[in-house]
Amino acid sequence: MAKSIDITDLDIYYGDFKAVEGVNMTIKAKAVTAFIGPSGCGKSTFLRSLNRMHEVIPGARVEGKVTVDGQSLYDSAIDPVEVRRRIGMVFQRPNPFPTMSIYENVLAGNRLNAKRMPKATADTIVEKSLRGANLWNEVKDRLGKPGMGLSGGQQQRLCIARAIAVEPEVLLMDEPCSALDPISTAAIEDLIHELKSDYTIVIVTHNMQQAARVSDDTGFFNLKAAGQPGHLVEFNPTKTMFTTPDNPDTEAYISGRFG
Amino acid sequence: MTALLAPSTLARPRLPRWAPVVVAVAALAVAGLISLLFGWSWIALLVVAGLLYVFALPLWSRVLEGPRAATDRLMTHLVWGSFVVVCVPLLWLLILVVQKGAPVINGHFLTTSMRGVIGSMPGGILHALQGTIVVTLAASIIAVPIGLMTAIYLIEYGRGGRLARVITFLVDVMTGIPSIVAGLFALALLVMFFGPAFRAGIGGAIALALLMIPTVVRSAEEMLRLVPSDLREASYALGVPKWRTIVKVVLPTAIGGIVTGIVLAISRVIGETAPLLVTAGYNDSMNGNLFSGRMTTLPVYIFNQYKTPGATPLGAHAADPPGYARAWGAALVLIVIVMILNIIARIIGKIFAPRY
Numbered sequence A: 001m002a003k004s005i006d007i008t009d010l011d012i013y014y015g016d017f018k019a020v021e022g023v024n025m026t027i028k029a030k031a032v033t034a035f036i037g038p039s040g041c042g043k044s045t046f047l048r049s050l051n052r053m054h055e056v057i058p059g060a061r062v063e064g065k066v067t068v069d070g071q072s073l074y075d076s077a078i079d080p081v082e083v084r085r086r087i088g089m090v091f092q093r094p095n096p097f098p099t100m101s102i103y104e105n106v107l108a109g110n111r112l113n114a115k116r117m118p119k120a121t122a123d124t125i126v127e128k129s130l131r132g133a134n135l136w137n138e139v140k141d142r143l144g145k146p147g148m149g150l151s152g153g154q155q156q157r158l159c160i161a162r163a164i165a166v167e168p169e170v171l172l173m174d175e176p177c178s179a180l181d182p183i184s185t186a187a188i189e190d191l192i193h194e195l196k197s198d199y200t201i202v203i204v205t206h207n208m209q210q211a212a213r214v215s216d217d218t219g220f221f222n223l224k225a226a227g228q229p230g231h232l233v234e235f236n237p238t239k240t241m242f243t244t245p246d247n248p249d250t251e252a253y254i255s256g257r258f259g
Numbered sequence B: 001m002t003a004l005l006a007p008s009t010l011a012r013p014r015l016p017r018w019a020p021v022v023v024a025v026a027a028l029a030v031a032g033l034i035s036l037l038f039g040w041s042w043i044a045l046l047v048v049a050g051l052l053y054v055f056a057l058p059l060w061s062r063v064l065e066g067p068r069a070a071t072d073r074l075m076t077h078l079v080w081g082s083f084v085v086v087c088v089p090l091l092w093l094l095i096l097v098v099q100k101g102a103p104v105i106n107g108h109f110l111t112t113s114m115r116g117v118i119g120s121m122p123g124g125i126l127h128a129l130q131g132t133i134v135v136t137l138a139a140s141i142i143a144v145p146i147g148l149m150t151a152i153y154l155i156e157y158g159r160g161g162r163l164a165r166v167i168t169f170l171v172d173v174m175t176g177i178p179s180i181v182a183g184l185f186a187l188a189l190l191v192m193f194f195g196p197a198f199r200a201g202i203g204g205a206i207a208l209a210l211l212m213i214p215t216v217v218r219s220a221e222e223m224l225r226l227v228p229s230d231l232r233e234a235s236y237a238l239g240v241p242k243w244r245t246i247v248k249v250v251l252p253t254a255i256g257g258i259v260t261g262i263v264l265a266i267s268r269v270i271g272e273t274a275p276l277l278v279t280a281g282y283n284d285s286m287n288g289n290l291f292s293g294r295m296t297t298l299p300v301y302i303f304n305q306y307k308t309p310g311a312t313p314l315g316a317h318a319a320d321p322p323g324y325a326r327a328w329g330a331a332l333v334l335i336v337i338v339m340i341l342n343i344i345a346r347i348i349g350k351i352f353a354p355r356y
């Protein structure tokens, strides 16, 4: 079941440093939402605050509200582990588990949580997830080999397979294609299109064309000045964003006249 | 372009390939001559020849090849020289122990204790072997969980907080505790509970555990620190709780180094004599009970054999009393045990190491 996410007045801190300020938006269910913006404006930070990964960093905290399906994520009664189980994440850098094989990496979400399942079910999940991540054909003959033995792009797709193997409701992707060649990128974009029917997808990208190609809504983050917190400048349907943006800064950024 | 690549600009005069051999032979010859003149032993000859070689070749190189190549050669020689200097005592020690220990070791030596052995009767080390294994095992059972959990607390939970800093400081202080002090502490602890005459293996185990804990904490801490936070985050993002992440992702990734650290800690304490002498005492017969009765370990056995070696049998050619031979045999066994431990650690490290 895909879920929509409502964000109200969200401020995000690293210790005393306010990294992101005053974000309001609604991320639609079963749609792709893209975030764009210059480096350091807080896209990753914001993304990580959507599944409570932000607080993993010492001193990091969040003020404001993130509501998924009517439940406030930062409520004291909410179990962050359960949140992360429902809202999966793919990181900017591929990070397969070095002690595990390809097969074990895909099943990591289940195995690490000590979920017992028959071998046949496990095999099905592995094949389905790897096919979903467009990796099956490349690795089907070496599932027992270490996950670290794959190329960077293959590792990233392995991480995507690992994330979708636990069937989350929302999938957060932080620049999933930044280390990939055009073919793997196309494969992942196709994958995002397919996943859209089942998942709510949020993707951070530096590639305008990619944002235009894959997303339904786009959010543009920017910094007022160096050292200032990042903020959401504009949030609109992607079509509007790339044709008639509300904000002149957005237009400047998208058309490459930035500064 | 062609001018740059021309040999006249890039080529430098080089010493001929046979230069090191020639210098070595010359150094040996000169050293030999000096030794003959002054009547030195062959050890002095080798040392002088080595020194001559280390400095003569760079000197020649300086004349022919220039200062950079000469410095390079000199440094290479110094590095290799240090390596040789370090290896010599190590090899010497090993050869000596094998030479003196090997003839003593036989089935009887390994399978009997010293119970009722007097004079030149053949005795054995079985009781000391048993004592060493039991005491060291007990020490590891105490020290490894405590050390490992401390390291996990420091890296995964403490995060440089006040408590973590205090613990780190205390661990550092513990590293410097002299082993005899650890032994006296363990003794005082047991005497407090069980009366002044209490001597048992457990006291030795406690003392050794005290010595092991800081090493285990330190090495495990370093290993855990090396585990990239990416992996922890990857695990959290899959909805895995923190403790499962630590047990199933962080520890397996670091296990090779952690095991090596534990084995090093064991190797360090397995040869301790003083703390065991005061806590576990000495005993001639088998005692497998950690909690009652004196218990001998190999180092204490060696110490005792040297202290009271017994009399050289009349008419025998051997100049050494029988205790000396037994001590060497026991020393060899101790070294072999440490080697086996290291091999086991390597195997475990190989099995669990991250696969690339």
Ligand SMILES: Nc1ncnc2c1ncn2[C@@H]1O[C@H](COP(=O)(O)OP(=O)(O)OP(=O)(O)O)[C@@H](O)[C@H]1O
Pocket (backbone or CB within 6 Å): A014, A017, A019, A037, A038, A039, A040, A041, A042, A043, A044, A045, A046, A057
């Ligand atoms: N672990 C951290 N501790 C302290 N400050 C951080 C940390 N991570 C990020 N920041 C700061 O937060 C701000 C936003 O960083 P963030 O990583 O979210 O940027 P980004 O938009 O994802 O950039 P990029 O496009 O380069 O990935 C930056 O000023 C950065 O220096």
Ligand SMILES: [Mg+2]
Pocket (backbone or CB within 6 Å): A043, A044, A045, A092, A174
């Ligand atoms: Mg980022």
